[in-house]
Amino acid sequence: MHAVPPRLPPGVTTAAPTRASVGLRSDRGPILGSVMLSIALIAIDATILATAVPAIVRDLGGFTQFPWLFSAYLLTQAISTPIYGKLADTFGRKPLMLFGIGTFVVGSVLCAVSWSMGALIAFRALQGLGAGAIQPAGMTIMGDIYSVAERAVAQGYIASVWAMSAVVGPTLGGLFSDHLSWRWIFWINLPLGLFAAVVLWIRFDEKAGMSEPHERRPIDWAGALLVAAASALLLLGLLEGGIRWPWWSWQSAVAxxxxxxxxxxxxxxxxxxxxxxxxxxxxxxxxxNAATVAGFVAGVVMLGVTSYVPVYAQQVLGAGATVAGFAVAALAIGWPFAASTSGRIYLRFGFRACLFLGAFFGAAGATILSLVGPGSSIFLLAAACLVLGLGLGYVVSPSIVALQSAVEFRQRGVATGANMFARSVGSAVGVAMFGAIANGVVADRLGGADAAGAVKLEELPVAVLDPALQAVFLAVAGCALLLVLGALLMPSRVGPAHDSERATAE
Structure with missing residues (x-):
């Protein structure tokens, strides 16, 4: 791990070391491993069903309902994240993390024994409620036990988990479906989740590492219900608009x-x-605000890359599924590398400089992506993903470190949860925006929405699919430029002692 230098440059400030960064030093490795394993489970479960859908439909039926296997999980995870972030500050990170793991494991077991598509969708929603607690609690624990200098390395590990899960998830789903049963997708979560919970229970002494005790306050149930309901309707409208119903419809208006x-x-x-x-x-x-903008834009860009690059590689460039996965895997290389090395940059030059560097790489990678054509090499597509991964790594992870450094211990959970929620909303906006762009180009080329709706993806000619995906990539490039806004919003100095806005707000 990096050691904190004796003198920090302008742009980075740290409070005096707490017992969280001293007394728990020997336990931080197992705690980090437990958090990484827990986050890996929830990240993989967001994508692992993609290749198992045919087997699930053959077993349970309900072909028209299967998209809700993904939407129910992501929806309940997203709407519960900001609430759990607040509860982490009230009741503690450890109890909330254990609750999240327990809920996720119970949901997984119920998914494994599901008897119908409706039951599987309901239990996937329960899984999402557990995942919603794991994500903000785990990220907040990392902010509690590591110093500013060390968080870059820890965030690099966490970033590698998210990036690799996007590639590993569908592969594991296919292996389980082909050689065992789709139900093993969920059974495997039982021993891994229990192991992560036991390690956290034994090795994480939260009270020994607290700089101040958690303050128990009355729970704002009305606010929690309202934010959950508003978020659910917003994400439902974004995820299903243009797919299950037209954008200009009463369903979209209601949502x-x-x-x-x-x-x-x-x-x-x-x-x-x-x-x-x-x-x-x-x-x-x-x-x-700077971290929220960075997280939101990252959610939008990530959705565009991971969803449409594999399609372009296979349907336009003619590559196989494995090679297409290689192109996306380049993102999983660039992001963790940038996240783990970002500490050297923000410790020396400040967080704003690090975010500007990330914005540069993000814009460069998106520009390369927009230049890809039918005659391009798969390596050019992979290079675009690699550079984009560097950009996201130099923006997202340092933003989380900055926000956790800029608030006090008792506000770290709610701040982290709000940032995670912004990224989820960004992904939902990306689904809606990029889907509308691609569908609009296809409809224009085929002579109307009705004609486009009757054609399957694999039946689209390259002359139609290429401009549709090119339009998506141009939109990704435009969104990547918004990363500069996050850098501009980041102040020159970060830390509670130098945050006059925070003092004024209190």
Whole structure:
């Protein structure tokens, strides 16, 4: 691990070391391993069913319902994340992490014994509720037990888990479905989840590493229910609009309009409670705003790359599934490398400089991606993903370190949860935006939406599919430029002692 230098440059400040960074030093390796394993489980389960859907449909039926296997999981995970972040500050990171692992494991067991598609969808939603607790609690634990200098390495490990899961998940799903049973996709979570929970239970003494005790306050149940309902309607409208129903339809109006109404009601309620689930200072904090923009844009860009690059590699360039996976795997190389080396940059030059570097790589990678054509090599596609991965690694991970350094111990959970939620919303926006762009180009080339809807993906000629995906890649490039906004918002100095906005908000 990196050691904290005796004098930090402008842009980085740290508080005095706590027992979390001293007394728990011998236990931090097992704790990191437990968090990585837990996050790997929830990340893989977001994609592992992609190649197992045919086997599940053959066994349970319900072909028209199977998209909800993904939506139910992602929806409940996303809407619960900001709430769990607040609860981590109230009840502690360890209890919440153990609750999340337990809920996820129970949901996995129920998924494994599902008797119908409806039951499997419901239990996937339960899995998502567990995943929603694991993600913010795990990331907050990393902020608690590692110093600013050491968090870059720890975030590099976590980033590698997310990046590799996007590649490993579908592969494992196919192997289980072909050689065992799709039910083993869920059974495998039982021993791994219990192992992670036992290690965390034994090795993580949260009270010994606390710089201050958790303050128990009344839970803002009204705010929690309103933010969950508003988030659910927003994500439902974004995920299903243009797919299950047209954008200009009463269903979209109900979902998105209802989300807007509930959001306004949420703001009104939160202004009257003593301890809101999403405090107002979150939205007035410059460091958190910068990290939120970075997380949101990263969610949008990641969705465009991981969803459409494999399709382009196979359907336009004629590559096989394995080679197409290699192109996306380049992203899984660039992101962890950048995340683990970012500490050297922000410790010397500051977080803003690191984010600008990430924005440069992100824009460069997206530009390369937009230049790919039918005659391009698969290596050019992989190079674009590699450079994009570097950009995301130099933006996302340092942003999380910055926000965890800019708030006090008792606000770290809610700040981390809000950032995770922003990334989830970004992914949902990416689904809606890129899907609408691709479908619009296909419909234009085929002479209307009805003609386009009657053609399967594998039946689309290259002359139609190539411009559709090119339009998506151009949109990815445009979104990548927004990473500069996150860098511009990041202040020159980061830390509670130098954050006048935070003091003013309090």
């Amino acid at each position: 998105l309009g209802g989300a807007a109404v509930l959001t306004l009601l949420f703001v009104r309620v939160e202004g009257r409670v003593a301890d809101p689930v999403l405090p107002g200072w979150l939205f007035r904090h410059r460091v958190l």
